[in-house]
Amino acid sequence: xxxxxxxxxxxxxxxxxxxxxxxxxxxxxxxxxxxxxxxxxxxxxxxxxxxxxxxxxxxxxxxxxxxxxxxxxxxxxxxxxxxxxxxxxxxxxxxxxxxxxxxxxxxxxxxxxxxxxxxxxxxxxxxxxxxxxxxxxxxxxxxxxxxxxxxxxxxxxxxxxxxxxxxxxxxxxxxxxxxxxxxxxxxxxxxxxxxxxxxxxxxxxxxxxxxxxxxxxxxxxxxxxxxxxxxxxxxxxxxxxxxxxxxxxxxxxxxxxxxxxxxxxxxxxxxxxxxxxxxxxxxxxxxxxxxx
Numbered sequence: 001x002x003x004x005x006x007x008x009x010x011x012x013x014x015x016x017x018x019x020x021x022x023x024x025x026x027x028x029x030x031x032x033x034x035x036x037x038x039x040x041x042x043x044x045x046x047x048x049x050x051x052x053x054x055x056x057x058x059x060x061x062x063x064x065x066x067x068x069x070x071x072x073x074x075x076x077x078x079x080x081x082x083x084x085x086x087x088x089x090x091x092x093x094x095x096x097x098x099x100x101x102x103x104x105x106x107x108x109x110x111x112x113x114x115x116x117x118x119x120x121x122x123x124x125x126x127x128x129x130x131x132x133x134x135x136x137x138x139x140x141x142x143x144x145x146x147x148x149x150x151x152x153x154x155x156x157x158x159x160x161x162x163x164x165x166x167x168x169x170x171x172x173x174x175x176x177x178x179x180x181x182x183x184x185x186x187x188x189x190x191x192x193x194x195x196x197x198x199x200x201x202x203x204x205x206x207x208x209x210x211x212x213x214x215x216x217x218x219x220x221x222x223x224x225x226x227x228x229x230x231x232x233x234x235x236x237x238x239x240x241x242x243x244x245x246x247x248x249x250x251x252x253x254x255x256x257x258x259x260x261x262x263x264x265x266x267x268x269x270x271x272x273x274x275x276x277x278x279x280x281x282x283x284x285x286x287x288x289x290x291x292x
């Protein structure tokens with residue numbers, strides 16, 4: 001799905017029952033992978049007709065439209081993956097046309113006392129100036145336009161065809177031209193920072209700023225973006241929900257608990273049979289009976 005980047009994440013993590021408890025270190029029992037987490041390499045389908053694009057089948061958490069958070073980098077002065085700038089510089093994204101979307105890369109000086117991934121950061125000028133206080137390999141994301149403050153997020157490592165993340169609690173998100181390592185999360189707990197929701201990105205769930213806006217993003221509301229619904233809901237193809245739009249918001253539900261879905265909806269797994277991602281076995285969505 002298309003990922004709309006909007007302001008909102010704070011720096012205080014919310015855990016169930018505790019407004020300020022630190023996130024625990026991953027253990028061998030929590031279901032996460034421990035090797036650097038790769039994205040699936042992009043491969044050509046030998047069965048496709050030349051000049052045609054194969055369309056993926058709709059699923060409840062991926063309705064067939066996903067893109068870079070910036071729409072794609074158009075001008076490269078350096079590589080975000082290779083970080084091939086001078087030792088005291090880093091490769092960063094910026095808007096070279098005066099606009100509000102990242103569309104280029106350039107080498108910029110690394111702050112003498114840089115902020116680390118996960119820490120609060122500041123920018124010079126706007127959030128797309130490319131000049132920020134984050135360490136090499138990271139940039140200031142989700143910047144408050146009034147205060148100029150955001151949070152340092154790591155660029156993906158690896159290659160554009162097979163991005164990876166070193167942190168075992170992160171996973172590559174968005175497109176291959178501008179790839180971020182975002183915190184994994186639990187959609188049934190919604191254990192993300194304030195202002196973020198736990199949303200589906202491909203077949204995983206990651207902390208992304210809530211872009212639903214006031215008074216929209218509720219159950220049954222039309223949505224356009226992955227994070228266009230309130231936290232605890234998912235933007236789902238109309239094939240699976242009763243909806244007058246292409247996609248609408250529906251609630252996450254727990255397959256291990258009694259069905260709490262409203263009206264004639266029923267709790268169904270977000271994954272097709274045999275494709276469940278470890279750690280998300282109980283994650284379901286309220287969908288029309290027989291639609292999945």
